[in-house]
Amino acid sequence: MIWKELKKQWRFMDGVVIICLIILSFAPLVVFSLNQTDEATKEGNIAIISIDGKEVDRFELNEKTKHKEKTYYPGKDKYNIIEMEGTKIRVKEDNSPDQIAVRTGWISKPGQTSICLPHKLVIEIVSNEPVDEEDDMIITY
Known part of the structure; x- marks a missing residue:
């Protein structure tokens, strides 16, 4: 019953926004790990x-x-x-x-x-x- 109500309210753009937010939540991890890798490989x-x-x-x-x-x-x-x-x-x-x-x-x-x-x-x-x-x-x- 609840799933039917959610399915009626769900829009395509809702899914796009949720997926974009999930991808963006990993951006700091990528940036900081790249930064630390650069520092570790220097002199x-x-x-x-x-x-x-x-x-x-x-x-x-x-x-x-x-x-x-x-x-x-x-x-x-x-x-x-x-x-x-x-x-x-x-x-x-x-x-x-x-x-x-x-x-x-x-x-x-x-x-x-x-x-x-x-x-x-x-x-x-x-x-x-x-x-x-x-x-x-x-x-x-």
């Missing part, structure tokens, strides 16, 4: 490792980066083993209770982070490209 990225808000290490991540592991001791009886290879980096092992940083896995794109809160350890990927400061804010009167 490489930099991984910044901070403990308690202070930068302790910085690694360049590119295709030539060899496999490397480094252990950090952010406090008494705390450790984090960081593994990097090529354009990606991760927390391979730590002794935090929840293992969130370990479960985050590999990160490789600018803006991605891996955080171990109990140890206050943060790995952040930033772009190696210089930032154009002029385009940050436009003020008009």
